[in-house]
Amino acid sequence: MPQYDKLLMYFSGELKPLSDARLSIFDHGVMLGDMVFEMTRTFAHQPFMLDAHLDRLMASCRFTNIDPGLSRAEIEALTLKVLAMNEGFVEPEYDMFIRHDISRGTVSYYQSAAFTKPGPTVLITIIPLVEYLGRTAKYYEQGLHAVVTPQGAIPSRYLDPKCKTRSRLHYQTATMQAQAMDPGAWAVLLDEHGRIAEGASSNFHIVKGGTIFTPEGHNILRGTCRGYVGQLARQLGIPFVEAPLEPYDVINADEAFFSASSYCLCPVTKFNTQPIGDGQVGPIARRLLQQWSENVGVDIVGQAKLVAERLG
Numbered sequence: 001m002p003q004y005d006k007l008l009m010y011f012s013g014e015l016k017p018l019s020d021a022r023l024s025i026f027d028h029g030v031m032l033g034d035m036v037f038e039m040t041r042t043f044a045h046q047p048f049m050l051d052a053h054l055d056r057l058m059a060s061c062r063f064t065n066i067d068p069g070l071s072r073a074e075i076e077a078l079t080l081k082v083l084a085m086n087e088g089f090v091e092p093e094y095d096m097f098i099r100h101d102i103s104r105g106t107v108s109y110y111q112s113a114a115f116t117k118p119g120p121t122v123l124i125t126i127i128p129l130v131e132y133l134g135r136t137a138k139y140y141e142q143g144l145h146a147v148v149t150p151q152g153a154i155p156s157r158y159l160d161p162k163c164k165t166r167s168r169l170h171y172q173t174a175t176m177q178a179q180a181m182d183p184g185a186w187a188v189l190l191d192e193h194g195r196i197a198e199g200a201s202s203n204f205h206i207v208k209g210g211t212i213f214t215p216e217g218h219n220i221l222r223g224t225c226r227g228y229v230g231q232l233a234r235q236l237g238i239p240f241v242e243a244p245l246e247p248y249d250v251i252n253a254d255e256a257f258f259s260a261s262s263y264c265l266c267p268v269t270k271f272n273t274q275p276i277g278d279g280q281v282g283p284i285a286r287r288l289l290q291q292w293s294e295n296v297g298v299d300i301v302g303q304a305k306l307v308a309e310r311l312g
Contacts, residue, residue, distance in 0.1 A: 143269025
């Protein structure tokens with residue numbers, strides 16, 4: 001297993017052991033959720049779509065008017081440095097999350113009580129992909145149950161989900177509601193018009209008649225893996241369309257799946273208690289996962305199963 005006690009992180013100008021890192025309770029990120037972030041995974045210890053993640057990180061900083069005090073090039077150089085420093089503590093068969101968190105720093109009227117330096121909080125953390133993958137490994141073969149939750153997506157005019165922030169209580173609420181309906185269920189959030197928006201920290205897709213459909217990019221996080229699914233579809237000659245989707249469309253789909261950086265693609269075989277298609281993981285989801293694995297040189301499903309076995 002990874003040597004967690006030896007992992008290092010970048011913490012606002014310093015390199016610290018992960019076990020010693022402490023964020024002030026007076027930080028904007030803690031008090032207000034006023035923090036932008038990104039989660040980038042590796043394949044064979046190489047960052048996957050790091051450019052896209054860093055571009056979105058800087059776009060989120062601009063949107064929220066958070067000045068990280070570092071250029072994009074400096075953040076990229078620090079990211080690669082921290083990754084290289086930790087690589088030896090994570091076995092080759094495991095991969096990692098690279099996590100960026102940037103806040104405005106300490107809330108000004110608590111500065112004296114916080115015992116922190118003025119300026120932004122910038123964190124770069126390496127997290128071994130163990131629990132993330134171990135929890136989802138079984139779904140690659142059996143699929144999962146997705147449910148529409150009472151908690152919906154927040155309209156972009158109130159809190160724009162295209163900007164990736166730590167203000168995520170609605171995702172957590174939706175997750176708890178889904179689990180109250182079915183302990184193994186994942187949440188699907190609707191927008192204010194009753195259309196499918198996204199999952200809790202994931203994007204949602206369906207397949208109908210050989211075409212992949214995904215919600216339009218209004219009230220959703222435009223995920224990097226959502227975009228990569230589109231690239232894979234073009235590579236495989238599968239039509240990929242952004243369109244308004246409703247629960248009716250999901251119930252009558254041939255397949256459905258979530259996408260996110262950690263597990264890449266997770267099939268959905270049941271929606272609001274009803275089977276999707278024949279209730280089995282569909283051929284297009286399997287083709288996408290196979291091609292994704294070939295492109296990155298890692299057996300995505302096999303790696304997740306290995307992690308799950310070792311976790312017991």
